[in-house]
Amino acid sequence: MTVVAIVGRPNVGKSTLFNRICGRQQALVDDLPGVTRDRNYARVNWGGKAFTLIDTGGFVTSDQSTLEEHTGQQVLLAMEEADIVLFVADARSGLHPEDPAIVEKLRRTAKPVMVVINKVDGAERNVHVSEFFQLGVEKLYPVSAAHGFGFGELLEELTRNIPERDEASEAVEPHEVRIAIVGRPNVGKSTLVNSILKVPRVIVSEVPGTTRDAIDTAFERDGQRYVLIDTAGIRRKGRTWQKLEKVSVLKALQSIERSHVAVLMVDAVEGLTDQDLHIAGYIQERFRGCVVVINKWDAVEKDAKQVKRFMTEVRDRLRFMPFAPILTISALSGQRVSKVLPAALEVFREYNRRITTGVVNQALERALQRHEPPRVSGRPLKFYYVTQTSVRPPTFVIFCNRPDSVHFSYQRFLNNHFREAFDLQKTPVRLIFRERKRGPDR
Secondary structure, three states, rough: OOOEEEEOOOOOOOHHHHHHHHHHOOOOOOOOOOOOOOOEEEEEEEEOOEEEEEEEOOOOOOOOHHHHHHHHHHHHHHHHOOOOOEEEEOOOOOOOHHHHHEEEHHHOOOOOOOEEEEOOOOOOOOOOHHHHHOOOOOOEEOOOOOEOOHHHHHHHHHHHHEEEOOOOHHHHOOOOOEEEEEEOOOOOOOHHHHHOOOOOOOOOOOOOOOOOOEEEEEEEEEEEEEEEEEEEOOOOOOOOOOOOHHHHHHHHHHHHHHHOOEEEEEEOOOOOOOOHHHOOOOHHHOOOOOOOEEOOOOOOOOOHHHHHHHHHHHHOOOOOOOOOOOOEEOOOOOOOOOHHHHHHHHHHHOOOOOOHHHHHHHHHHHHHHOOOOOOOOOOOOEEEEEEEEEEOEEEEEEEEHHHHHHHHHHHHHHHHHHHHHHOOOOOOOEEEEEEOOOOOOO
């Protein structure tokens, strides 16, 4: 698939353009320079043409701090990946001394470059635009990413040489497993992503909160397609003071919703904290598969008794999601990192499992024989039949005479019985109780 990278100085509207092309608010947009630091990926379809779009951090060629230097490396990596580059400049500020230096770097890649002049708004739309012909380009694309001016012409030109989507080839691709890497700040999420991918895909920094956007990375391993979503660290609500950080937390939670499996990272040195439990609660509420990864395991002094006590405490505090496998790793050294993807894939396969109606109803009959439903206000609680309505997670609708009267303890019994009957030990299972609209027990 064709790859298109958006590059330019900080605060010229790259992320706004990214969102405009994507047609959704995927990248953070804020007036603070340097909001986007890592590369952010999205798949885009425009007029039957499909391509991958990459948003990048602001590129600065001089006086770089350590973090800006890392951001620049990410921009260069994006440029290497790209088939087409959109260079974005700011019409309001005019030609900046950094712009020619960046364009010169782009020329050295020998890849097609489209010069996009953003923030061309209002009556004086073309003020400063002509200055950018000094960059030595034949055509400029004046746009307003915020308001949509010039957007159609830009996309038509961009997609002119992109091949049509091949629906047949897409149909035979393996199921894509979306994995969100979530956890508190600075527990090693980005280090784990880089360790899995074996490349410096996202910035790793000692400074908590380096990752702000949710960053999607698609790749294939052993014939299976995956998308890794690295997210901002989720702090407690009382600590999310700045607007930008609050939006980052929101996007992390949205990433859980977009995922099939969430990898919940826990710091082995600090142990399982209340905030880890809150994040696990978010995962459980959204019925997502989960793998709990205890990171920095090599930094903990331990013997057999300490390990058993630690794991017992973790499992006890996470008793509301007993289906989640627990792994101990060191993302920094690579210890047992190779087990993370196979564990997530096992969870996904159960998460995606479908059971035939006959088998499900046989299991319900055995459950009713094993533990008769309790009477409610002297009246019998009757279950008629059950059907699986969906997967991700396996969802079963049970028809009965009084759905609102099914006690949570009996719901839990049925849930556990279905897990055992269908070997669904590593995935959440959703039960929905519904009234049958006929019969004498209405």
